[in-house]
Amino acid sequence: MKTQHLIGGKWVGGERTLEVVDPATDEHVADVADAGEGEVRAAVDAAAGALEGWRGATAAERGRAIRRLYDLMVRDRERLAALMTREQGKPIGEARGEIDYAASFLEWASEEARRIEGEILPAGKGKRIFVLRQGVGVCAAITPWNFPSAMITRKLGPALAAGCTMVVKPAELTPLSALAIGELCQEAEIPAGVVNIVSTSTAQGFSDVVFGDPRVRKVSFTGSTEVGRKLIGMSAGNIVRLSLELGGQAPFLVFEDADLDAAVRGAVTGKFRNSGQSCISPNRFYVQRSVRERFVEGVAEELGRLRVGRGDGEDVQIGPLINDAAVEKVMGHIEDARERGARVVVGGALEKVEGCKDRFVQATLIDGLEGAMRISCEETFGPVIAVGSFSDEAEAIELANGTPYGLASYFYTRDAGRAVRVSEALEFGIVGVNDPVPSTAQAPFGGVKHSGIGREGGRYVMDEYLEVKYVSLGV
Numbered sequence: 097m098k099t100q101h102l103i104g105g106k107w108v109g110g111e112r113t114l115e116v117v118d119p120a121t122d123e124h125v126a127d128v129a130d131a132g133e134g135e136v137r138a139a140v141d142a143a144a145g146a147l148e149g150w151r152g153a154t155a156a157e158r159g160r161a162i163r164r165l166y167d168l169m170v171r172d173r174e175r176l177a178a179l180m181t182r183e184q185g186k187p188i189g190e191a192r193g194e195i196d197y198a199a200s201f202l203e204w205a206s207e208e209a210r211r212i213e214g215e216i217l218p219a220g221k222g223k224r225i226f227v228l229r230q231g232v233g234v235c236a237a238i239t240p241w242n243f244p245s246a247m248i249t250r251k252l253g254p255a256l257a258a259g260c261t262m263v264v265k266p267a268e269l270t271p272l273s274a275l276a277i278g279e280l281c282q283e284a285e286i287p288a289g290v291v292n293i294v295s296t297s298t299a300q301g302f303s304d305v306v307f308g309d310p311r312v313r314k315v316s317f318t319g320s321t322e323v324g325r326k327l328i329g330m331s332a333g334n335i336v337r338l339s340l341e342l343g344g345q346a347p348f349l350v351f352e353d354a355d356l357d358a359a360v361r362g363a364v365t366g367k368f369r370n371s372g373q374s375c376i377s378p379n380r381f382y383v384q385r386s387v388r389e390r391f392v393e394g395v396a397e398e399l400g401r402l403r404v405g406r407g408d409g410e411d412v413q414i415g416p417l418i419n420d421a422a423v424e425k426v427m428g429h430i431e432d433a434r435e436r437g438a439r440v441v442v443g444g445a446l447e448k449v450e451g452c453k454d455r456f457v458q459a460t461l462i463d464g465l466e467g468a469m470r471i472s473c474e475e476t477f478g479p480v481i482a483v484g485s486f487s488d489e490a491e492a493i494e495l496a497n498g499t500p501y502g503l504a505s506y507f508y509t510r511d512a513g514r515a516v517r518v519s520e521a522l523e524f525g526i527v528g529v530n531d532p533v534p535s536t537a538q539a540p541f542g543g544v545k546h547s548g549i550g551r552e553g554g555r556y557v558m559d560e561y562l563e564v565k566y567v568s569l570g571v
């Protein structure tokens with residue numbers, strides 16, 4: 097297990113360390129090097145030093161290097177998944193799924209590397225215009241704890257394909273998955289300095305260096321809206337390009353013409369992934385009045401089947417939340433709903449798991465969601481389905497759009513016309529119609545409004561790491 101920084105192809109430590117613990121038990125997992133501004137500066141130096149060589153490699157060479165990294169992630173799937181469960185807590189089956197998902201971004205980027213093309217435009221008499229797309233240069237990636245591998249590869253793959261070099265700062269709670277990717281970058285013979293990884297407990301110090309250095313041309317961030325807002329402010333000094341994948345507050349609409357069994361299964365699948373700690377997790381369930389009771393009964397029945405426990409248990413569907421603050425927030429949301437008159441139909445309490453901390457929230461179903469409740473306004477980030485209702489399509493759309501967030505949204509219907517109308521009316525970057533798991537490597541993942549700027553995935557992400565330049569040539 098790597099625990100030092102990867103800077104310029106070398107593993108380097110320092111005097112300070114940060115402790116990584118198992119969120120289920122608080123058991124010590126590792127002490128990881130904790131970067132100060134000096135190490136972050138060294139990482140930027142390394143990325144800047146490696147830029148010319150990497151940019152100068154052919155598209156095929158870059159593509160093959162990314163492909164080797166993909167192959168190594170697939171080879172080490174089991175080891176990487178176990179490491180992720182240990183530091184992040186998610187059920188092992190989901191951790192394997194995340195490694196597959198993380199690797200798929202590398203596979204896609206390895207193919208996309210050779211499709212970075214320019215254009216020749218018609219111009220005035222005696223002129224030609226050549227449009228070039230060139231890598232932006234040195235990039236930084238800042239990633240969250242909830243998807244410790246995929247949020248890195250979703251940035252790293254396309255950045256490398258575009259000929260950029262990168263400094264990665266993983267979340268302080270989950271640095272080991274990031275360092276394991278760094279180790280595989282070396283084995284994949286990605287040249288020294290092209291990928292640098294520094295962990296730090298002082299995130300602001302990282303930002304100060306990165307945004308203060310004019311060589312860093314792009315920062316890609318996945319995390320909370322609150323931090324995203326701060327980064328927008330910091331980017332002003334050097335006019336740094338930003339991609340921001342921020343928080344969500346996803347609605348889940350069920351129309352009376354829906355396949356209700358599919359909607360019930362979809363609600364449970366979408367909500368309980370990563371114990372609800374996902375930015376695209378549906379948080380507000382609105383069901384048409386005529387089918388609401390049947391929906392609530394169906395979900396209640398499904399929840400009985402979910403097993404809560406440590407992530408390393410093969411038959412577990414709900415693991416621990418990441419820390420005490422997360423538990424406090426989720427329990428606070430449940431309590432607030434109860435106080436404001438909602439009915440807790442299933443769960444609503446902490447589940448005791450032997451030998452573990454009190455971080456396991458039962459799969460919870462709440463009936464009677466209202467607009468003033470915290471669940472209606474904030475990301476819950478926990479295993480709670482809260483159900484409200486609507487009477488017609490117009491009200492459903494109004495409820496769904498009644499949030500400053502705009503990442504993912506979901507609805508169930510069998511009416512083709514409604515599927516189109518509602519998809520067009522929803523103010524979200526992602527719409528899952530009869531589909532609770534819309535994420536995939538080829539799709540343009542991202543949000544509108546307070547959920548972010550830019551898209552990750554597919555060919556769309558390439559524009560985030562490319563500058564467009566034109567050359568006007570007199571002939």
Ligand code: NAD
Binds near residue numbers: 247321341503
């Ligand atoms: P967070 O914003 O607290 O932290 C995210 C990252 O930012 C971490 O690496 C953290 O160390 C770093 N950070 C914090 N302050 C910083 C600063 N001043 N300068 C530089 N870096 C700083 O978020 P989190 O709690 O780790 O993650 C959960 C949030 O992420 C949720 O809101 C979730 O919706 C969001 N998220 C969004 C997506 C998406 O694709 N839109 C995906 C996953 C998570």
